[in-house]
Amino acid sequence: LCVGDVTGHGVPSAMITAACKSGIDTLRSMTDGKLEVARLMAELNKTIYAAAQRKFTMTFFALKFDPATLRAEFANAGHNFPILVRTREGRATARALVSRGHRLGDVHSSKYSTESVDLAVGDTLCLFTDGITEYRNAEGEEYGEKRFRRALVHASTMAPDATIAQLLESLSAFAGNAVQEDDLTLVVARVMAA
Numbered sequence: 001l002c003v004g005d006v007t008g009h010g011v012p013s014a015m016i017t018a019a020c021k022s023g024i025d026t027l028r029s030m031t032d033g034k035l036e037v038a039r040l041m042a043e044l045n046k047t048i049y050a051a052a053q054r055k056f057t058m059t060f061f062a063l064k065f066d067p068a069t070l071r072a073e074f075a076n077a078g079h080n081f082p083i084l085v086r087t088r089e090g091r092a093t094a095r096a097l098v099s100r101g102h103r104l105g106d107v108h109s110s111k112y113s114t115e116s117v118d119l120a121v122g123d124t125l126c127l128f129t130d131g132i133t134e135y136r137n138a139e140g141e142e143y144g145e146k147r148f149r150r151a152l153v154h155a156s157t158m159a160p161d162a163t164i165a166q167l168l169e170s171l172s173a174f175a176g177n178a179v180q181e182d183d184l185t186l187v188v189a190r191v192m193a194a
Helices: 011-030 037-052 145-155 160-175
Strands: 002-006 058-066 071-077 083-088 091-096 115-118 124-128 186-190
Touching: 002 011, 011 037, 011 058, 037 058, 037 071, 058 124, 083 145, 091 145, 124 145, 124 160, 145 160, 160 186
Parallel strands: none
Antiparallel strands: 002 058, 058 071, 071 115, 083 091, 083 124, 124 186
16 A cells, blocks of 8 residues: 655646656566565655656655555655554554655655554554645634544444545535645555455
């Protein structure tokens, strides 16, 4: 799973996103799908650095999941920390998957570390862009990460598509008719039994 967000808007930002997607596809093809996330990040960083010439950077998060072991490895390039929701004994808790690194295209020689987490059947993982937490109401108040986590915990027992619908409904109820300036990206995945 990958999610990213390029600085700026419009065609130039879209071109950087396309370069990133092409880089991912090429790297996956060259490694027969056995690509490590730290290498993915380092190679994408070089690609974005060359393509954007430091006029644009990109936050990016990548996660590789092994369904046989339920282990996930991940790396981050300045992106919002994804949220893992786990329910135990009827109580859901949310925590961030923390990993740090320079944004893609910011520093040519950036190195990225790989973190890992053992997942469990029923866990919900949410990847998102800052357009979610920075969603504003008419008074200029941001939706914020705390409110987002609460809404995610509340919706985490639903199917992923229903979770997304519930989160978007929560955003809409919060913001009303306030005009938003940023795009929204939201990916919800649930760990299922094999």
